[in-house]
Each structure stands twice: as structure tokens, then as C-alpha cells.
Amino acid sequence: MNNIVVVGGGFFGLYLAEQLALKGNDVTIFEKSPLLMSRASYVNQARVHNGYHYPRSILTALRSRVSFPRFVSEFQDCIESDFQKYYLISGHLGKVTADQFKRFCGRIGADCEEAPAKVKQLVNPAMIDAVFTTTEFAFDSHKLRTIMLERLQVANVKIMLNTDVTQVMPAGNGLSVQVNSAGSVDEVFADHVFNCTYSRINYLLESSGIELIPLKHEMTEMCLVEVPDHLKKIGITVMCGPFFSVMPFPSTAWHSFSHVRYTPHYQWSDALGEDYQDSQKRYDEDERHSAWRYMIADAQRYIPSLSECQYQKSIWEVKTILPRSDSDDSRPILFKPNHGLRGLHCIMGGKIDNIYDALQEVERVIELS
Ligand SMILES: Cc1cc2nc3c(=O)[nH]c(=O)nc-3n(C[C@H](O)[C@H](O)[C@H](O)COP(=O)(O)OP(=O)(O)OC[C@H]3O[C@@H](n4cnc5c(N)ncnc54)[C@H](O)[C@@H]3O)c2cc1C
Secondary structure (H helix, E strand, O other), X not given: OOEEEEEOOOHHHHHHHHHHHHOOOEEEEEOOOOOOOOOOOOOOOOEEOOOOOOOOOHHHHHHHHHHHHHHHHHOHHHEEOOOEEEEEEOOOOOOOOHHHHHHHHHHHOOOOEEOOHHHHOOOOOXXXXXXXXXXXXXXXXXHHHHHHHHHHXXXXXXXXXXXXXXXXXXXXXXXXXXXXXXXXXXXXXXXXXEEOOHHHHHHHHHHOOOOOOOXXXXXXXXXXXXXXXXXXXXXXXXXXXXXXXXXXXXXXXOEEEEEOOOOEEEEEEEOOOOOOOOHHHHHHHOOOOOOHHHHHHHHOOOOHHHHHOEEXXXXXXXXXXXXXXXXXXXXXXXXXXXXXXXXXXXXEOOOHHHHHHHHHHHHHHOOOO
16 A cells, blocks of 8 residues: 555546545545635636547547547536537638538547538628537536545545645655645655646646746636527537637536637746746736637627627636647646656646546556555
8 A cells, every 4th residue: 555645636636546545545635725626627618528629639639539428427417418519610710621620520530510500590601611510518617526525535535625735855765745734834755646736737846856847838717608598508619720619617507708819818838947937826916807808809700699698707727738739739648757756746637538548647657556
């Protein structure tokens, strides 16, 4: 049996902790917030990816096709499928044509049919070339948290909230982990530490004197809106360029609204040899000015009745991706076993269902049972 510390109580930390505990390990999760899954695992578009979103990365699309049914079946109580998802193609600035998109769906084996006339009537034909009916769902992050909490209890995982992990150092055959809770600093010992802190992976590395992992961060705004009645059971994504997505956000009664051009407000990178900037500090100090009016002004050119959306609020998060995802929009996992220290492993998934790829890599590389 190993003593395992999981740093970060997002979906990745929770799922991994449960799986490691089920293998007979003694697992503790440390989460700096008062609530589990309150950061990127909540502040996102809630899309269970089924491949459509990645015509420029066939590998990400195919991995999504494999993970989608597994995630939907494992977490069926959290899945919102009671809406129809449409992918729209715009020749205006779009990077993919209708023909290419249809062929791409064929290649990855994803349903894609021409949408009915009543749906096509919603779009401005001068801006949209094609409308496809697809199969894509959304997940309810709050329900997912409740399910994971029950599962963690059954698996005997300990959870320490309001606890910031500030440093990891070598200690004998294992690791000494410094934890800070309400100003009181403690030390715990572990055979393995899993760094599942998403936008803050490098915070722990920096404070532990370990080489940073190159990552790119964006300060993102997800708008939550009430859509008009005729769009309530509809999700829409315009592909593939400076467009937008609007789809049900199941943990509220609203839709999430994101725009490729306006959702990211600014960006920065963690790069080797450059001063590190703590993403939590940037998040705390960010002056938030919503870009909603720009998003909706643009989107209603494609779907005029979107002008009837009632803006409710915005939720903000630092989105973290691998530098190479910038060019092809891919969402591979990051897995760095024994990074800088034997027993310290860094894990990040570019999307929720990547958890299965992450777990597979952990099981392949690290002996833990
Ligand atoms: C705007 C946006 C839209 C997205 N849309 C989608 C989508 O539609 N579908 C999809 O599948 N994915 C989407 N994603 C990606 C998805 O949100 C992430 O892949 C996933 O949530 C990452 O989970 P996580 O557990 O790694 O991170 P998080 O949920 O952020 O968890 C990390 C946790 O670590 C904690 N932490 C940080 N530092 C410390 C520390 N030192 N000590 C203790 N705790 C610490 C944080 O408080 C946090 O709770 C989106 C992301 C963003 C930002």
C-alpha cells in the first residue's frame, strides 16, 4: 500500500484519487478552495465531446469518440441529452467547408445529417453554408461532484478542503509535502504526489524548485444566458474559426455562451527561463469586464433570433492548454511522471472525458497496487 497525496480537487484529482484508493492505496486529496470541483471542472462549456469539435486534430476527435460513450454510460445521471445539437458551417472566415466537415464526421464515425428545414430557417443564409444535426451532450458539473463525493466516501479517500499545497521535497524514500491551512503550515509524507492543479501545475513546481512545464494560459469568460423558448432545447456550435457556441449548461437553467474571439480576454505562458506568474494571483487580481455585447453582436449576424438572449452573468476561469494545441486545437493529456522528483507526477486533461486517457497512462507507467 502506498501513501498518496492528490493535489487539486477538480474532476481529474477526484477521479484519480478514487481509482488509486480502489487499488488499495491510502489516498488524501488536498484542495485549496472550500468546495470540490468549483474551478475549471465547473467553469467550462459542459460539453461532452463526441469528436465534432476537432476537425483539425483527428487524434483528439477519435479519442473523443472512444471516451464519449464510456463517460456517458459511467455518469449517465449527470448527462443532459434532452436537447438537439447542431453544428453550423460558415464559409465566412471558416477553416472547414461543409463537405470537409461531413467527410470528417464520416472518418471518425460520428452521426451527421443535414438539419431539418425548420432549423435551417433560424440561420442567416448569407453567413451559414450548412447546418448539421449531430449527437453531442452536456454534463451537469454539480451532479458530477455529488456522484464523485459518494464514490470517494465508499473508496475511503480523505479530503482536506481549504488546504493549499505549497511545496514538495524529497524525504527519505518518499516525499515531504508542505500544506497550508488557514495560515497553519504542516508537513505530510507520501510515496507519490499527483499534481492535478490544472492552471496551477507550475505553481507547485516553481515553489519546489523544479523545472516548469511549458503551458499556455488564457483568462476566459463563459457567459450564462437565458435563450428564447425556441432555442431552449437546442445547442449550436459554428465551426471552425472565430465563431461561437451556445448550449445548455445543465447545472443552471441557462445556456453557456462562448466565442472564440471574445471568450479569451488575454493570455500568458509558463516558459522555461522566464519569471513564473501564479495563475491564481492573476485570477484574483483580474478586473472583469464582460465581452458579452461583442459576443452577441457578432453571433446574431449568424442566427438573428439570438438577439433575444437575456444575459444573466459570466463565470471566469484560467484555461490552460499545451502550447502545441494553439495551432491544431488538439486537446491531448499532459502526463509527466516523476517530474523533477521521483514520485511526483503532473497530470492535466484538456477536456473532461480525457480522464480515461490520463488514467490509462498512470496505470501503464506507475506501479501502484
Ligand atoms: C472556458 C473553458 C471551457 C471549457 N470547455 C470544456 C468543455 O466544454 N468540455 C470539456 O470536456 N472540457 C472543457 N474545458 C476543459 C475542462 O474544464 C478541464 O479539462 C477540466 O475541468 C480540468 O479538470 P481539473 O480537475 O484538472 O482542473 P480543476 O477543476 O481546475 O481542478 C484543479 C483544482 O486544483 C486546485 N488547486 C490549485 N492549486 C492548488 C494547490 N496548490 N493546492 C491545493 N489545491 C490546488 C484548484 O482550486 C482546483 O479546484 C474547458 C475549460 C475552460 C476553462
